[in-house]
Amino acid sequence: xxxxxxxxxxxxxxxxxxxxxxxxxxxxxxxxxxxxxxxxxxxxxxxxxxxxxxxxxxxxxxxxxxxxxxxxxxxxxxxxxxxxxxxxxxxxxxxxxxxxxxxxxxx
Amino acid sequence: xxxxxxxxxxxxxxxxxxxxxxxxxxxxxxxxxxxxxxxxxxxxxxxxxxxxxxxxxxxxxxxxxxxxxxxxxxxxxxxxxxxxxxxxxxxxxxxxxxxxxxxxxxxxxxxxxxx
Numbered sequence: 001x002x003x004x005x006x007x008x009x010x011x012x013x014x015x016x017x018x019x020x021x022x023x024x025x026x027x028x029x030x031x032x033x034x035x036x037x038x039x040x041x042x043x044x045x046x047x048x049x050x051x052x053x054x055x056x057x058x059x060x061x062x063x064x065x066x067x068x069x070x071x072x073x074x075x076x077x078x079x080x081x082x083x084x085x086x087x088x089x090x091x092x093x094x095x096x097x098x099x100x101x102x103x104x105x106x107x
Numbered sequence: 108x109x110x111x112x113x114x115x116x117x118x119x120x121x122x123x124x125x126x127x128x129x130x131x132x133x134x135x136x137x138x139x140x141x142x143x144x145x146x147x148x149x150x151x152x153x154x155x156x157x158x159x160x161x162x163x164x165x166x167x168x169x170x171x172x173x174x175x176x177x178x179x180x181x182x183x184x185x186x187x188x189x190x191x192x193x194x195x196x197x198x199x200x201x202x203x204x205x206x207x208x209x210x211x212x213x214x215x216x217x218x219x220x221x222x
Contacts, residue, residue, distance in 0.1 A: 041216040
């Protein structure tokens with residue numbers, strides 16, 4: 001079993017839909033990162049959180065430390081949100097990555 | 108300010124050869140981490156360097172080595188290349204050690220193909 005697991009692996013949505021991507025981890029963490037990776041490989045950091053909730057524009061990230069679970073929400077999804085979303089746990093001085101969720105948003 | 112830069116962008120090598128990948132962190136960042144991302148998988152941690160010293164190593168064979176220079180740039184070396192080393196190699200910089208509790212800034216990656 002992977003130390004960081006994401007679901008779903010693939011997600012398709014119509015423009016405007018509310019999107020939720022889930023991340024569960026089994027290790028002790030000091031922080032949880034949400035990252036976005038576009039085709040071609042570039043990775044952009046979306047959030048880093050250790051408790052509660054953060055919001056940037058249409059993106060919201062939450063974390064429940066007791067349940068070892070985090071979610072990334074996208075409100076009013078848009079085709080430009082199409083990308084791979086990766087959660088990564090900061091543990092033992094290194095990042096442990098999930099395998100990613102491939103999101104496609106259609107017009 | 109320039110972001111994290113990596114060179115080269117793409118590289119094709121033959122089995123058994125050696126390769127050197129380069130990373131320049133964001134100005135002022137002293138921590139550099141290297142990751143390997145095989146197609147269809149999440150990145151895997153290879154090394155972390157801070158203040159020119161190795162501060163962490165992932166589960167990779169000794170064919171993989173790295174170093175950090177006084178200007179905080181870094182090189183990743185892979186010897187005796189195998190087909191399985193084909194991957195996207197990502198570099199990330201951060202301001203401090205214990206870097207993963209600070210925001211990570213990723214470079215565009217170097218795509219290595221081993222034939």
